[in-house]
Amino acid sequence: MQTNPKITQTEVDRRVFADEEIYRLEMRRLFRDGWTFVGLEAEVPEPGDFRRSWMGDLPVIMTRSRAGSVNVLENVCSHRGSLVALDRRGNCSTFTCPYHQWVFADDGRQLGVPMRKKYTDARHKDRGGLRAARVETFAGLVWATFADDVEPLAEYLADAGPHIDEILRGGDVTVLGYHRFQVRANWKLFWENTEDAYHASLLHNFSQALKIYQVGENIAFENGHGAIRWEMVSLSDDAMRDHLANAKFQLRDFTLFQSHDRPAGSWNRVVGLFPNALVLEEWDMLNVRHIVPKGTDCVELHTVALGLDGESPEKRAKRAHDYGNFFGPAGFAGRDDVVAIGAVQATEGVSSVRTSFMALGDLSERSGDLDGEYTVRAFYDEYRTRMGW
Ligand code: FES
Ligand SMILES: [Fe+2]
Known part of the structure; x- marks a missing residue:
């Protein structure tokens, strides 16, 4: 991107539809640093229900925890980065990465690593779990972000909120x-x-x-x-x-x-x-x-x-x-x-x-x-x- 694309009230530079660098920036600024829609609470009604989704192009897992909350976790294993959930949807109490069977809780915490004892350096024993996003819901719609400083979801949805609440009958x-x-x-x-x-x-x-x-x-x-x-x-x-x-x-x-x-x-x-x-x-x-x-x-x-x-x-x-x-x-x-x-x-x-x-x-x-x-x-x-x- 040589210069910033020009966007006026009535015209939009068409590079925003084709430029690779703009796309990367969109994924970060819009789909990680701001609220992004992930799915519906109705898709995960029971504890343990999950469904695969995306925050922009980032694969995530939306899951109903046993505590009842909806969690959104990066669907990316902390070991070598494999997708953890491969099924579109399902029900389970923990997530096991298919590659080397690392196990994660429904809030992303790491629960188990096969052959953990063989890590010789203590610093390598805890590599962390699945990154959890900040999640809020409105009228049954689940939104997520990785930013701490964005406004509460209801404020973000602003005057669109009452309309979606009415259409979705409160969820x-x-x-x-x-x-x-x-x-x-x-x-x-x-x-x-x-x-x-x-x-x-x-x-x-x-x-x-x-x-x-x-x-x-x-x-x-x-x-x-x-x-x-x-x-x-x-x-x-x-x-x-x-x-x-x-x-x-x-x-x-x-x-x-x-x-x-x-x-x-x-x-x-x-x-x-x-x-x-x-x-x-x-x-x-x-x-x-x-x-x-x-x-x-x-x-x-x-x-x-x-x-x-x-x-x-x-x-x-x-x-x-x-x-x-x-x-x-x-x-x-x-x-x-x-x-x-x-x-x-x-x-x-x-x-x-x-x-x-x-x-x-x-x-x-x-x-x-x-x-x-x-x-x-x-x-x-x-x-x-x-x-x-
Ligand atoms: S990549 Fe997930 S356990 Fe190895
Ligand atoms: Fe149309």
């Missing part, structure tokens, strides 16, 4: 299933795509015929968080006929856009949390997306589809079915988004278009019409500050 949710997929694109492009309502009625051409995005708002919160929300409308027979007559890929089951529990006029909403989480409630779909960077030009999206505690099996089945149809890798909307952000990444670093442009809406305001680019501007404003530029 009383159940995991219905997962989707994971990889895209050849920079991780930030997934965040902006999900908060970018400008494309919603244009790229996703089914939505024009169905007229599902009408009245709505685009809101920037403090600390780079933001939300888009729009009113649920009742689908008209004409709109459905129009779609079926003209669309290349046809949606035959329109119940996706109908919810028995949420009347027309309820808000569909997508809350983006800086830097790597997205909380969505759209029609009967409830899900949390975890953005996992895998290099400058590769990102994995890990999505947890959720239901509410105490719901009927029928309701859960509808949620899961709708989720797969709409957001899954081959879903109605997911498919378009993957192609779109891949198409952006494909031209990084080789073209005369040096900046990404985001000027829609009233630049003197922090919120406005649904298709204004308020949330995306707020994300890059926070990004610039946090990167020290």
